[in-house]
Amino acid sequence: MEKARIAILGASGYTGAELVRLIATHPGMRISALTAERRAGEEMSSVFPHLRHLDLPRLVKIDEVDPGDVELYFCALPHATTQEVISALPRNKMIVDLSADFRLDDPAAYKEWYGHDHLALDLQEEAVYGLTEFYRDRIKGARLVAGTGCNAITGQLAVTPLLKAGVIDPDEIIINLATGVSGAGRAPKEGTLHAEVSEGFHAYNIARHRHIAEFEQEFSKAAGRPVSPTFVPHLLPQNRGILATVYVKGAAQEIHAAHAAAFRDEPFVTVLPFGEAPATRHVRGSNHAHIGVVADRRPGRAIVFAALDNLVKGASGQAIQNANLMLGLPETMGLEAAPLFP
Amino acid sequence: MEKARIAILGASGYTGAELVRLIATHPGMRISALTAERRAGEEMSSVFPHLRHLDLPRLVKIDEVDPGDVELYFCALPHATTQEVISALPRNKMIVDLSADFRLDDPAAYKEWYGHDHLALDLQEEAVYGLTEFYRDRIKGARLVAGTGCNAITGQLAVTPLLKAGVIDPDEIIINLATGVSGAGRAPKEGTLHAEVSEGFHAYNIARHRHIAEFEQEFSKAAGRPVSPTFVPHLLPQNRGILATVYVKGAAQEIHAAHAAAFRDEPFVTVLPFGEAPATRHVRGSNHAHIGVVADRRPGRAIVFAALDNLVKGASGQAIQNANLMLGLPETMGLEAAPLFP
Amino acid sequence: MEKARIAILGASGYTGAELVRLIATHPGMRISALTAERRAGEEMSSVFPHLRHLDLPRLVKIDEVDPGDVELYFCALPHATTQEVISALPRNKMIVDLSADFRLDDPAAYKEWYGHDHLALDLQEEAVYGLTEFYRDRIKGARLVAGTGCNAITGQLAVTPLLKAGVIDPDEIIINLATGVSGAGRAPKEGTLHAEVSEGFHAYNIARHRHIAEFEQEFSKAAGRPVSPTFVPHLLPQNRGILATVYVKGAAQEIHAAHAAAFRDEPFVTVLPFGEAPATRHVRGSNHAHIGVVADRRPGRAIVFAALDNLVKGASGQAIQNANLMLGLPETMGLEAAPLFP
Amino acid sequence: MEKARIAILGASGYTGAELVRLIATHPGMRISALTAERRAGEEMSSVFPHLRHLDLPRLVKIDEVDPGDVELYFCALPHATTQEVISALPRNKMIVDLSADFRLDDPAAYKEWYGHDHLALDLQEEAVYGLTEFYRDRIKGARLVAGTGCNAITGQLAVTPLLKAGVIDPDEIIINLATGVSGAGRAPKEGTLHAEVSEGFHAYNIARHRHIAEFEQEFSKAAGRPVSPTFVPHLLPQNRGILATVYVKGAAQEIHAAHAAAFRDEPFVTVLPFGEAPATRHVRGSNHAHIGVVADRRPGRAIVFAALDNLVKGASGQAIQNANLMLGLPETMGLEAAPLFP
Structure with a gap:
């Protein structure tokens, strides 16, 4: 079998490097181009020395990539920029986008949360939301897949099956979440310095994080009515891992049964035995997600947990899982x- | 002024060492005895080298302490043991207990949560709950003060004033909390090894942590009716610090006003400007607690935060604050x- | 090709779990038995939840393993116990031992460093020291391979080629080393608690760490005369990774050239460009080692660095690399x- | 007693904040001005929320400070800038500088290491090197004291008394050092992000760190002949703390005796019992330094350790210790x- 030729646009960030790490041992893909506008001309090994044992193409600018040498693009660029770049790509290429630019169906929601008009409405119409477990069939036939937010997928794995099954009160969903600092990217910021993060647990973007838009869109579809959760993310003094702790109203055993049913055949989502809860250390570096359901002491209430690695199942692993489907490769x-x- | 003579029972744990650290520069106290049953005979500097510059008494067994040389005992022993030890102390000595043994008024609640009968009911009757900000006047005249749980005080600072002011729905209180690993003590356990804790965020004792008993007791008093919150603690990959993220139903501005009023004159509790949230790094190593209130996007809901250092305001600093009051010293x-x- | 059947003796420690992790996706091996004396009867997923997605045999005691179902044993047991256990295994089975029990040729050295007589001298005679890069040919034909100490391999990668090439003064070798806490194992100890390790950098076993015995044995062989280095290990507040910083006397460029020559064709050892130094984060979780050489300001002196992951190249990855050779599989x-x- | 009025120039960095933290409870100093050019106009509590309980002056620009309201300036500005700023201050004010600008007696050395001419040679002539333990008498009468480098003081505490006592070979000094990340400051840089530092131990500025200039200057004075050590610093995944591990040739017991003699009456330097080594966690947040001496297995060699907190004894605590002497206050x-x- 010939390997699919892959370009990674935006290879100098953590999700770009994670794509390279995963593709390095992927039997069905090979990297034909890596781009990084500001570091074009450099070797990948100078940007990411942990990849120095690999034989990788030199970093180039996006307009230096020959589309004839690419079957599928992974696009790991900032939002807004992404819409421009993808608009300029040939329309017969497959694209898995890791940015926020094609996640929201509704241009008004996009404008509300991202602060400017959507710049590629035609592309938005063909984009499929990249939460593989829920959109697998559409992703198989898609040309453009929009990867989920890393927090967004974590909350959705915990909640969406429960809304579909009708086992929780859709008006009483509280998503408390904690995430590793790699999710904030590699651009230097005071708030992600070691001296600030270590011993420094705190909430951020409280009740106004952009991933709320994804929750509202997807939860409303699942429930068949408008659903808006409370969402508070926190920054962990650790590099990787997201844990969502979701407070819901419903019968805990029914909730666990709904999860078990929804994820029974999923290769990457494990529902723990009833009463057990996951930990970020048990999914670190992998494409696995762990779901747990625990009954509250108060009748009619339950706590649902979901844990995954933000850079793998929350970003680059998810992207490869979707690309596998698009390319006709085994999903795993x-x-x-x-x-x-x- | 002569300094008050202090004994610390259980000086080989983290809260014991923290008492020594704080008393070392306390102008009104001096340490006359330090006990540690298994390490009796050793110098404190061999147990805690960070205290080696101090001139401290050698560790002894409890029955080697001369009560004539002690005005006030800090008791930092495991629960159950504590009841026996304190029962055997002379009845004219002041005691600040850091264990769970005298926190619960109701012997039935004690038995339910701690698994055995209370062994010192007469002492329980005179014990005053040690949350200084709420029981200051009773603590001033108390002989035996029961320090709060470290999680328990954090949740109470966030919630109790709101129940007293009647500004939140008492049936809809969800306390999501994350705590540093020093709260688990110095006894070696697999779960608190660096290799397990680092990068390993997870919940524990979900909806069945013993501090729920304190919440139920104190919240019910504050509300004048039974109140039972949902409570889920998590273990942070950091040494110190607790952050409670509390989800409530009520008007956020009213909630903030209730906090501002309740803590206006408190030396150690700061209510942040409306909309700001605290971080554990901003209280580390101090007796300060920070409170924040943020409005949810959903009308009628708010998120209340409280942050403090579990070993200081959550344990040893609180104990000294109470001892100051009992000894007639300035509270701070x-x-x-x-x-x-x- | 039929996969080689593998037993892992001592599967409840970190190196045991790491063997399982690596074999899980190894195309040439499958696990037929996992042992853990104290946890026999349990599922591996209850001991190591990060492996719960795997279909693994239940933990058993060593004497429950059917040798007929095993071609190669990985032995990840404490020292001394190991000699007894391996002595009792059938003599026609291949064994890769991860303990210290068969590393030292000289029984007197073993007794000096490990405090008791060697209990399996006949096995010692056939044991081959498992530093693949230096003993590859002998390992290919070996039945019993003794894995190196994790610190020991790190220092040897940095130093041994220089002694062989005669480019450094053998009497002036100072190995300063820092290691992640996972190397201390999963048994709970005060010194490896998160609260002690975090922010707590310090040296341990100063100038008397047992891996000195390996250095003396191997360096002396390489130099053809007795060589004894100074060796000071330190405990890092991180989980994985070893960095050796070695101070030597010699011409830095010649040293770099000797390294480049020694490791030119090695799949897992990369010599960085002259003047660059490695970091533990760039080898984490992999079987790769990075070597760096920097000239000191003082003429005739150089600093040599080696970085690797203590649980992979320093233990379980090395063990699999050796097992691959023993089984006739591709080394990588x-x-x-x-x-x-x- | 009236408190001395203090200005802190450069209060928005970590050493500036640390000065404020320490002065907040200093009985002999009060802060009359805080400057931060880029954040002038802001409250200190918005830059450093951990100081929000303090009643502090608003941040201003340097030229807004009224010298009439200042007796002593702490100058915590970047190098080069510092020379300009201090040159412009009234010549009758006391100054404790925390930058590198006045540490080197020799303008040629300054130019070599800092890349440009010294801009205030007259001030350099009156500057006293701020290593209190070695220059106490001169500091008492000084107007301008130049704080040491944080690595520089650590190495000097370990080595200088040995050179003075003539108990080590001055040509064979190797200073291996590891430092917490707060020493790199608060300006955002990729290399100090949590995601890069955590699990990422590595050396930096190998054999060319600027603190070598201080070592050469001070060691040469102590030895009465030119001395140049090998110096390799490493970056620790922790916030605070420096540990120097120094390899020397000499008799270990004599070395220990020389340390014991040199520091016998020092309030902040403790020499551990022979054979014991310090840890960064045992000095964290304090002005204490711990020294340890261990004999190497190889005769005639020893390992000397020094541990201190880079932001306290290595910077702001040292500065206050010196200011106490200059102001005629008790040193501690x-x-x-x-x-x-x-």
Whole structure:
């Protein structure tokens, strides 16, 4: 089998590097181009020395990439820029986008949360939301897949099956979430310095994080009526991992049964035995997600947990899982590695 | 002024060491005895080398302490043991207990949560709950003060004033909390190894943590009716600090006003400007607590935050604050140090 | 090709779990037995939840393992116990031992450093020291391979080629080393608690760490005369990774050239460009080692660095690399994964 | 006693904040001005929320400070800028500088290491090097004191007394050092992001760190002949703390005796019992330094350790210790707090 030729646009960030890491041992893909506008001309090994043992193409600018040498683009660029770049790509190429630019169906919602008009409405119409477990069939036939937010997928794995099954009160969903600092990217910021993050747990973007838009869109579809959760993310003093702790009203056993049913055949989502809760260390570095359901002491209430690695299942692993489907490869190809613990 | 002579029972744990650290520069106290049953005979500097510059008494067993040389005992022993030890102390000595043994008024609640009968019911009757901000007047005249749970005080600072002011729905209180690993003590356990904690965020004792008993007791008193919150603690990959993220139903501005009123004159509790949230790094190593209130996007809902250092305001600093009151010293004496950041 | 049947003796420790993690995606091996004396009867997923997605045999005691179902044993047991256990295994089975029990040729050295007589001298005679890069040919034909100490391999990669090439003064070798806490194992100890390790950098076993015995044995062989280095290990507040910083006397460029020559064709050892130094984060979770050489300001002196992951190249990855050779499999099989960063 | 009026120039960095933290409870100093050019006009509590309980002056620009309201300036500005700023201050004010600008006696050395001419040679002539333990008498009468580098003081505490006592070979000094990330400051840089530092131990500025200039200057004075050590610093995944591990040739017991003699009456330097080594966690947040001496297995060699907190004894605590002497206050005033552990 010939390997699919892959370009990664925006390879100098953490999600770009994570794509390279995963594709390095992927039997069905090979990297034909890596781009990074500001670091064009450099070797990938000078940007990411952990990849120095690999034989990789030199970093180039996007307009230096020959589309004839690319079957599928992974696009790991900032939002807004992304819409411009993808608009300029040939329309016969497959694209998996990791930015926020094609996640929201409704241009008004996009404008509300991202502060400017959507610049590629025609592309938005063909984009499929990249939460593989819920949109697998559409992703298989898609040309453009919009990867989910890393927090957004975590909350959705915990909540969406419960709304579909009608086992929780859709007006009483509280998503408390904590995320590792790699989700904030590699651009230097005071708030992500080691001296600030270590011993420094705190909430951020409280009740106004952009991933709320994804929750509202997807939860409303699942429930068949408008649903808006409370969402508070926190920044963890650790590099990787997201844990969502979701407070819901419903019967805990029914909730657990709904999860078990929804994810029964999923290769990457494990529902823990009733009463057990996941930990970020048990999914680190892998494409696995762990779901747990625990009954509250108060009748009619339950706590639902979801844990995953923000850079893998929350971003680059998810992107490869979707690309596998788009390319007709086995869905789990290249993603079989077990979590790294400790 | 002669300094009050202090004994610390259980000086080989983290809260014991923290008492020594704080008393070392306290102008009104001096340490006359330190006990540690298993390490009796050793110098404190061999157990805690960070205290080696201090001139401290050698560790002894409890029955080697001369009560004639003690005015006030800090008791930092495990629960159950504590009841026996305190029962055997002379009845004319002041005691600040840091264990769970005298926190619950109701012996039935004690038995339910701690698994055995209360062994010192007469002492329980005179014990005053040690949350200084709410029981200051009773603590001033108390002989036996029961320090709060470290999680328990954090949740109570966030919630109790709101129940007293009647500005939140008492049936809809969800306390999501994350705590540093020093709260789990110095006894070696697999779950608190660095290799397990680092990168390993997870919940524990979900909806069945013993501090729920304190919440139920104190919240019910504040509300004048039974109140039972949902409570889920999580273990942070950091040493110190607790952040409670509390989801309530009520008007956010009214909630903020209730906090501002309740803590207006408190030396150690700061209510942040409306819309701001605290971080554990901003209280680390100090007796300060920070409270924040943020409105949810959903009308009629708010998120209340409280942050403090579990070993100081959550344990040993609180104990000294109470001892200051019992001894007739200025309440803030020895506790003025600013937080250590970074 | 039929996969080689593998037993892992001592699967409840970190190196045991790491063997399982790596074998899980190894195309040439499958696990037929996992042992853990104290946890026999349990599922591996209850001991290591990060492996719960795998279909693994239940933990058993060593004497429950059917040798007929095993071609190669990985032995990840404490020292001394190991000699007894391996002595009792059938003599026609291949064994890769991860303990210290068969590393030292000289029984007197073993007794000096490990405090008791060697209990299996006949096995010692056939044991081959498992530093693949230096003993590859002998390992291919070995039945019993003794994995190196994790610190020991790090220092040897940095120093041994220089002694062989005669480019440094053998009497002036100072190995300063820092290691992640996972190397201390999963048994709970005060010294490896998060609260003690975090922010707590310090040296340990100063100038008397047992891996000195390996250095003396191997360096002396390489130099053809007795060589004894100074060796001071330190405990890092991180989970994985070893960095050796070695101070030597010699011409830095010649040293770099000797390294480049020694490791030119090695799949897992990369010599960085002259003047560059490695970081533990760039090898984390992988079987790769990075070597760097920097000239000191003082003429005739150089600093040599080696970085690797203590649980992979320093233990379980090395063990699999050796097992691959013993089983006639490609040496890199199952070890191709790139490092996990961040 | 009236408190001395203090201005802190450069209060928006970590050393500036640390000065404020320490002065907040200093009985002999009060802050009359805080400057931060880019954040002038802001409250200190918005830059450093951990100081929000303090009543502090608003941040201003340097030229807004009224010298009439200042007796002593702490100058925590970048190098080069510092020379200009201090040159413009009235010549009758006391100054404790925390930058590198006045540490080197020799303008040629300054130019070599800092890349440009010294801009205030007259001030350099009156500057006293701020290593209190070695220059106490001159500091008492100084107007301008140049604080040491944080790495520089750590190495000097370990080595200088040995050179003075003539108990080590001055040509064979190797200073291996590891430092917490707060030493790199608060300006956002990729290399100090949490995601890069955590699990990422590595050396930096190998054999060319600017603090070598201080070592050469001070060691040569102590030895009465030119001395140049090897110096390799490493970046620790922790916020605070420096540990120097120094390899020397000499008799270990004599070395220990020389340390014991040199520091016998020092309030902030403790020499551990022979054979014991310090840890950064045991000095964290305090002005204490711990020294340890261990014999190497190889005769005639020893390992000397020094541990201190880079932001306290390595910078702001040292500055206050010096200011106390200059102001005629007790040397330990305001610096008595015990280390914060864990």
